[in-house]
Amino acid sequence: MQSYILANYNSASPTQVPNQFSYPLTGNSSSIKPDAGNYAVSNMISQVTGKAIAQYPFAEPVINEAENLISNSGAAKSGQDWVNDNWSNVIKK
Numbered sequence: 001m002q003s004y005i006l007a008n009y010n011s012a013s014p015t016q017v018p019n020q021f022s023y024p025l026t027g028n029s030s031s032i033k034p035d036a037g038n039y040a041v042s043n044m045i046s047q048v049t050g051k052a053i054a055q056y057p058f059a060e061p062v063i064n065e066a067e068n069l070i071s072n073s074g075a076a077k078s079g080q081d082w083v084n085d086n087w088s089n090v091i092k093k
Contacts, residue, residue, distance in 0.1 A: 036087045037080030045070055 049067040053060050070076055 035080075035084070037083035040083045041076050041079045042071065045076070 045067055049063050052063050056063070
């Protein structure tokens with residue numbers, strides 16, 4: 001592959017990507033449909049733990065572990081599901 005790139009690097013403009021290296025979407029709807037619930041819940045948890053780490057930097061390992069436990073909990077999954085279920089109502093308004 002390196003030899004191909006070296007042999008053909010002059011043929012492409014700086015913003016052009018050769019077809020061999022592009023990744024087309026193949027009908028996988030998850031690639032274009034955002035997971036709003038995951039984004040919202042993960043962002044909220046990260047914001048809270050980030051503030052806690054800023055306040056108590058010596059407790060960072062414990063706070064990170066708590067973040068992982070919360071992120072993988074049933075409550076977080078329920079929150080993600082709730083946001084995803086209600087996301088269509090938000091978009092329609």
